Amino acid sequence: MNFSESWPMWIQSPIYIGFFGLFLAAFFYMRILALPQGNETMVRIAGYIREGAMAYLFRQYISLTIYAVVVFIAIFFALGKEAAVAFLFGAFLSLLAGYMGMKAATHANVRTTEAAKEQGKGGALLTALDGGAVMGLSVAALGLIGLGSIYLMFKESELLSTVIHSFAVGASSIALFARIGGGIYTKAADVGSDIAGKVIENIPEDDPRNPGVIADNVGDNVGDVAGMGADIYESMIAAIVAAMAIAITSNAKQLNYVLVGNSEFEANKWAAIALPLILSALGLAVSVICIFIARAMKNMNPATVLRGSLILPPLLLAIVSYLVMNILAVTQAVTAIIAIGAIGGALIGLVTDYYTSSTPVAKIAQASITGAGTNLIRGLAVGMESTAIPLIIVVIVAYLSNKYLGLYGIALSAVGMLGGTAVIMTVDAYGPISDNAGGISEMSGLGPEVRNITDELDAVGNTTAAIGKGFAIGSAVLTVVALFSAYNMEVAHVREANNLPPLSLNITEPNILIGILLGSILPFLVSSTTMLAVGRAAGAIVEEIGRQFREIKGLMELKAEPDTKKIVDIATKAALREMILPGMIAILSPVFVGLLLGPAALAGLLAGSLAVGATMSLFMANAGGAWDNAKKFIEKGKLPGHKKGSDVHKAAVVGDMVGDPFKDTSGPGVAILIKVMSVVSLLIANLVAKL
């Protein structure tokens, strides 16, 4: 093999840039810890939240350790010790990223409140951003270090494909449980304390008398920080692994055009395997720059700062890619694909933003005038309609990327879309930190001035998160398409190596059609189980809060303290118990279908779940976001004649209540479901292919 001399240096860049990212994360964490925490009440309340969040995390980690040990043993015997260790490594880094991010978030929340009190908006924005950046940098850095080191260790080995698949299964399955468990926790606590507090007892949100308020704030951390962190870590890993897997298995002609002026197949393949890692490392580097740009602009309009910092990284990455691909003597088709992915992701974000904050939201608010029924019909219709344009954009991105570099190009476009992973996660973690800051301010009685600042920061976080979601959703669908192709290529590869006849993956094969129908059920089953889980857990919380108000004398008069730990405990146990069934459906269904009905049915299963999962996750996420904002639209007095507390507002609250599990539990659960199914299939392709 002969090509550009700088390659050996560049393939180490994920490790170097990864450690640099970790170093910065530590720096931001230290900065946060050095900030003042405010008065005693604030410290105490923040302590409750931190304690509850950490207690949940540890109990979740214990449950997941049992799962990890079982799977470790299974992989050990089925695929060997290297694969088993890689699985554990992928899983462990996911847990570590979640731990670091949540540690930072639960320290940053109270300091954001204090900064809002003492320094005003700019200081509070900076504190919340720095807190989020710990998570953002950890997620991207740990992903790069993990996958980058595995790559360096196994790059000359036959085992490379198996170990990266195992690593991805570790990352994905932990993400699945963390996201579903966290999603159930946060929504059960949110819906449960809202019904009990606002609806039944008639006390305001975040009122210190409500025993569920601490759990609600804990939920923001375990769901929107730790759960989301595992999710985004997984997205990045899955996108990179999909591209690497296609490069490893591919013998397609397209790969021969990766290197300019070098048509040696092995060299091109080698470059194609390393490229996604290098691009992701460059993505982290530009993300760091964007985080510092955002910090420097702290005194500008927060919405502009956050929006800009989300859209910038993929575009910057395209520019950097242009320079680096030149150095590496790699085709600029890669840069074109990165640019297409960046534009596509940004457009999907804008469309998501439109459906969850613009005219459609005003129409949902309008529809609330004739009652909850019409609010719901309108919200469901908005969510359904919102699936179309994003998927059409994904199709265009896939089509163009495929024109340039085939299926490998499709996988690279997902890597490009996730160039800003660190920033996406920073903004995502910034949201719950500001939300918590508001809760702490309310519970500590700091008055409306502080609350207004934290509310504004929180609101900005909510709407700009839509843009981050654009990149996340677009890349998820592209990743699944790529993983799906990688699975089928792997099956073909294994059959050829074992002298088996090639498998007909013709879409009219009865086995494929049967797989498609079975696959189409799974997103509905996962949605159903997670919705019911939230409903059940919220019901238990409502009951316990009611009991406390009845039995703890003086609670309503502020003369006695609520038993907040009891609610935290109920939410924790419910989330851990309820995450098992949907998690098992996701992980075991490809295994069972693959082993019982064979590799073609498994391919169908993936295709069917992709079709339903892509649309369902968009539908639920956007309907939920739109209902939430329609409620806020009325609360802000934007619907003339109908204000907070009116019947119209109550109708909008019903929509929001349905939207809560839609957008934060079931929708994200379905999005991970289809990725987990794909990586699990890729891992077992070797076993299934021979059936």
Add this chain to the structure above:
Amino acid sequence: MNFSESWPMWIQSPIYIGFFGLFLAAFFYMRILALPQGNETMVRIAGYIREGAMAYLFRQYISLTIYAVVVFIAIFFALGKEAAVAFLFGAFLSLLAGYMGMKAATHANVRTTEAAKEQGKGGALLTALDGGAVMGLSVAALGLIGLGSIYLMFKESELLSTVIHSFAVGASSIALFARIGGGIYTKAADVGSDIAGKVIENIPEDDPRNPGVIADNVGDNVGDVAGMGADIYESMIAAIVAAMAIAITSNAKQLNYVLVGNSEFEANKWAAIALPLILSALGLAVSVICIFIARAMKNMNPATVLRGSLILPPLLLAIVSYLVMNILAVTQAVTAIIAIGAIGGALIGLVTDYYTSSTPVAKIAQASITGAGTNLIRGLAVGMESTAIPLIIVVIVAYLSNKYLGLYGIALSAVGMLGGTAVIMTVDAYGPISDNAGGISEMSGLGPEVRNITDELDAVGNTTAAIGKGFAIGSAVLTVVALFSAYNMEVAHVREANNLPPLSLNITEPNILIGILLGSILPFLVSSTTMLAVGRAAGAIVEEIGRQFREIKGLMELKAEPDTKKIVDIATKAALREMILPGMIAILSPVFVGLLLGPAALAGLLAGSLAVGATMSLFMANAGGAWDNAKKFIEKGKLPGHKKGSDVHKAAVVGDMVGDPFKDTSGPGVAILIKVMSVVSLLIANLVAKL
């Protein structure tokens, strides 16, 4: 070709049995007309309903004539005059069946009221059943006569496949418009007059002061009689055509086992083409027997009578098939497939029945205690969960049928499931007749005794309809699978005939994946547009009713008459206007994708829309049914401590309101969507295949 001598006679059986069915329909119609209509008020109100329904039908027919002429011209130039005429014939028979059924239903409703008053339950049941039987028999008979005569005319012609595809496109596209238009009408009138009457003006259901009540009753006829009739006529045609199309294009070995002791390919193929028609004719014959059995049992428990008459025909058909296949020297694998289809359909019906009337419904009612939000979350979860078992049953039926006779077997299983078409439609039309009878009784002030009888008959119709739905949904999915395969076989056939290289329909082809993603959007778009259409039209009706109560002096005090025609007019115009967009999406999307992206993308489009459409239609139909019955559960006082009018009941009403368009507009719309897309693709396969 040499085989059993009786074949020439048997291939004419669809015509003979069809005309016999028509004759019986005329007989039942005469019997209905001869029955007494009751007092003057009843006659007047029934007149309003009939007038409104017929006015709608004629205006719908005018709109559809424009559509039919355009498509006629397009087909004429693209595929020739025979195909164009066949299209018109298929469309015309659909309209004719709808007209005859609605004529009968709008005469039977008032006579059912009168029978309930004079003869009690048995007489009323018989009248409603006879009214429904006119529709049931017309639908099955016209389908058989139409398709049977086309077959006889073209059976030796090269054009056979084109003309039957055209005939199916005529039937399917009219069904699509009739079902969507009728669905929008009925739900807009229902929801609109409920909100205005029960919620805003606080007057009971079907109160004569409510200007929307006539429109509501008209809606039952145009939606649940004419719309449903076109739908079921289409189902039967599509199932038969799918089987015939596979037989025509097939060169698979499986067909060689159709005839016992005859391995001549042409003979087997010839038999396989005629068989679905003969089986359907036998289905009509056994259905007639079952209708007479049901009539004879009029004094038994209505639920038992209806349930039995739905489950019996496919089972009887299996027995008759055993005898006839023996005579025809056809393999008894056919009988096995018919039996499997019959059992599968009945099981799906029972599962549907479970989800829409048993424990899940009680739990939705229970969830209403904590408000509309929890009622909705529970209902959505129930609907989502309910997709799993029916589709697993479909998969098992498909798997077994495929084992026996390949893809042709899968198509035959759908034909078998629809063996009881005439009875399914009879029971389906019986429902709105009883419902109308109740409305007429209320508006004529006949008192609670009569109303109780009609209410009971109506309730029985609602729950037993679930069983009919089982056969309809199961056969729809199987039919689409078969049509999908037929499309792909046709494409392969055309390419071979034109010396083009075979098309790769490998599921990992980027074009197929792109098609799958695009296809997955369509059911969501059709659901969204139809939900919004219902919302908009209902809003306009609420407004107009409010205006009448404000401006017509003395209306509330029964001193003035409401302007019911105005509401009928609003609903009519809205339905006709709003059916265009979803209808066009369904018909044009395969044409555009096929012509622009080619035959492989079109195959993907069909697969994607099948995956999403099958699950979405089950989800919406069952969630809607469950919400409806949860509301009734509370109304019947089955939820201790919470009765009609309580807050808990109001929460359940919200769920029912969302469920209304789900189950009667969007859900059925999506089910037809995937069939229309398949038959349109089949028709244009010839043009698209060469791209």
